[in-house]
Amino acid sequence: MKSIQKYKFDEIEVFQFSFKLPGAIKLGVHLFYIDGLLIDTGPSRLRKEILQTINSLSVRQIFVTHHHEDHSGNLKQLQLIFKCPIYATPSCCLMMKKPPPISLSQKIYWGERPPFFDLTPKDNKIETDNFCFEIIPTPGHAVDMAVLYEPTKRWLFVADLYVSYTINYFLESEGMAQQIDSIKKVLELDWDFMFCSHNPNIKCGRNELESKLKFLEKFYADVAELYQQGLTARQIFSKLNFKEDWAVKLSSGGNLSKMNMVKAVIRDEGRKA
Ligand SMILES: [Zn+2]
Numbered sequence: 001m002k003s004i005q006k007y008k009f010d011e012i013e014v015f016q017f018s019f020k021l022p023g024a025i026k027l028g029v030h031l032f033y034i035d036g037l038l039i040d041t042g043p044s045r046l047r048k049e050i051l052q053t054i055n056s057l058s059v060r061q062i063f064v065t066h067h068h069e070d071h072s073g074n075l076k077q078l079q080l081i082f083k084c085p086i087y088a089t090p091s092c093c094l095m096m097k098k099p100p101p102i103s104l105s106q107k108i109y110w111g112e113r114p115p116f117f118d119l120t121p122k123d124n125k126i127e128t129d130n131f132c133f134e135i136i137p138t139p140g141h142a143v144d145m146a147v148l149y150e151p152t153k154r155w156l157f158v159a160d161l162y163v164s165y166t167i168n169y170f171l172e173s174e175g176m177a178q179q180i181d182s183i184k185k186v187l188e189l190d191w192d193f194m195f196c197s198h199n200p201n202i203k204c205g206r207n208e209l210e211s212k213l214k215f216l217e218k219f220y221a222d223v224a225e226l227y228q229q230g231l232t233a234r235q236i237f238s239k240l241n242f243k244e245d246w247a248v249k250l251s252s253g254g255n256l257s258k259m260n261m262v263k264a265v266i267r268d269e270g271r272k273a
Contacts, residue, residue: 012033
């Protein structure tokens with residue numbers, strides 16, 4: 001079952017596309033359209049709904065926040081419709097030429113993420129007729145991820161930097177210390193309104209992101225302390241009474257897990273040594 005919701009906040013048009021597979025959790029993404037700029041392209045699984053909805057907009061440029069398949073699944077199709085430049089960070093442009101393979105479950109949930117060779121690297125700002133968005137690199141969740149900051153309107157488009165104030169699973173490729181640093185970096189900016197790709201939380205964004213920072217810092221400190229005492233990842237997991245969310249772990253084919261969060265901290269601590 002698929003659904004589409006649209007609303008406006010200030011000059012921003014927000015589009016929520018969601019779906020639910022039988023027996024699975026509801027998943028969704030948000031795309032944002034402001035003054036000719038489209039942020040992200042959504043997953044290929046929702047291609048028909050996205051193209052039908054976005055078709056009527058006058059998109060003159062697109063920014064892709066990172067290479068994950070729920071953000072980059074419709075690059076070619078949107079470029080064919082709008083014939084406009086598609087920007088991304090230099091590292092995202094490189095990754096999209098030969099994106100990492102995606103698992104069967106990622107394919108089932110979000111759909112294919114084919115390579116794309118026509119991204120234009122941008123690492124400073126995106127200008128529209130009325131606004132100027134600073135591109136802020138925020139690696140951690142993905143090495144190539146960036147957020148867009150509009151200082152006059154005090155908007156922050158955070159891609160997947162927030163998602164929720166507690167996080168119970170990571171991909172194997174996610175970095176914990178980097179993610180903490182990226183959140184600290186954007187909290188130093190002067191913004192009031194947060195637009196997250198999965199959970200916009202527009203008006204309480206700052207409090208929510210601060211809560212997430214506290215949560216990740218405590219998680220890091222707890223794991224690092226036991227690691228320094230010589231415990232293994234498994235021993236740390238059990239000592240801290242962590243539990244896997246098996247619905248998430250199984251439905252992601254093992255790609256998403258809490259153990260990945262523990263291992264991310266251990267990797268960061270190992271680099272310090
Ligand atoms: Zn992502």
